[in-house]
Structure formats: C-alpha cells, structure tokens
Amino acid sequence: MTDCLFCKIINGEIPSQKVYEDDKIYAFNDIDPQAPVHFLVIPKEHISSALELSDANAGIVAHIFATVAKLAREMGFADGGYRVVNNCGADGGQTVGHLHFHVLAGRNIGWPPG
Ligand code: 5GP
Ligand code: ZN
Numbered sequence: 528m529t530d531c532l533f534c535k536i537i538n539g540e541i542p543s544q545k546v547y548e549d550d551k552i553y554a555f556n557d558i559d560p561q562a563p564v565h566f567l568v569i570p571k572e573h574i575s576s577a578l579e580l581s582d583a584n585a586g587i588v589a590h591i592f593a594t595v596a597k598l599a600r601e602m603g604f605a606d607g608g609y610r611v612v613n614n615c616g617a618d619g620g621q622t623v624g625h626l627h628f629h630v631l632a633g634r635n636i637g638w639p640p641g
Contacts, residue, residue: 528573528625532625533567533569533623533625533627536553536569543555543556544556546566546598546602547568547594551570551572551590552568552569552570552587552590552591552594553569553571554566554568554569554594557629561629561631562632562633562634563632563634564602564604564630564631564632565631565632567627567628568591568594568630569626569628570587570591574587575626576615576621576624577613578615578616579626591628592611595609595611595628595630599632604632604633607633608632609630609631609632610632611630611631612628612629613626613627613628613629614629
C-alpha cells in the first residue's frame, strides 16, 4: 500500500534497523523502544490490523511466532523471557495501520498493561 508507513519501511523508502527478514516477514527495531529489546515483526503483505485476519491469511501469525522463538534463542533473550504484543484498533492502542507484533525483552515487562 503506497501511503502505509510500514510498507515504506519494507520497501526501503523509509530506513529502519533490520533485525530479520525472509520472503514473508520483516523485523526491525522500534524507533521508540520501551525495553532493552524492542522490535516489531510485520508481514510483507499489507494487512491493516489483526481484525483483518481470517483462516485465509492467518498462517503468517504462526510463522511470526515461530520466527520470534528462533530469534529469542539467537539474540539471547530466550532464557529471560519475552512478550509479544499486538495492538488492534483505537482502544487497543494501534497507531500504525499495518499488522505488527511488538517483541519486548531484557527487563521484567510487568502486568497488567496501563
Ligand atoms: P502501535 O502503537 O501501532 O502498536 O505501534 C506502532 C509502533 O511503531 C510504535 O511503537 C512506534 O514507536 C513505532 N514506529 C512508528 N513510526 C516508526 C518508524 O518510522 N520507524 C520505526 N522503526 N518504528 C516506528
Ligand atoms: Zn502496509
């Protein structure tokens, strides 16, 4: 999608610090990190939010979680633990309209959310 911030990050129009990439997904550091490790994982296909997931396209979510587990081991935060967050819609706190999962690690993240 031409005016989508994260689509522009995927195609390199907007620079980002890459954490991981394959043919289906892209992961990059959040510009405003909330933990020592804070990156975002996004599908290369434009999906506007978790609300747009269905059986037809939800396989990408399994791929994202499996990749995050692999990255946790490779990047050294598997033992400490981590949190994967998806914000959906206005009340969910979503500010960018391209499906993304936050990966937070490196400190105790705390619960419940604010
Ligand atoms: P949301 O609030 O939609 O769940 O998360 C959007 C996230 O995208 C925020 O954590 C915000 O810091 C991050 N973000 C917004 N614009 C940019 C950008 O241009 N580059 C990067 N790397 N992250 C961004
Ligand atoms: Zn997009």
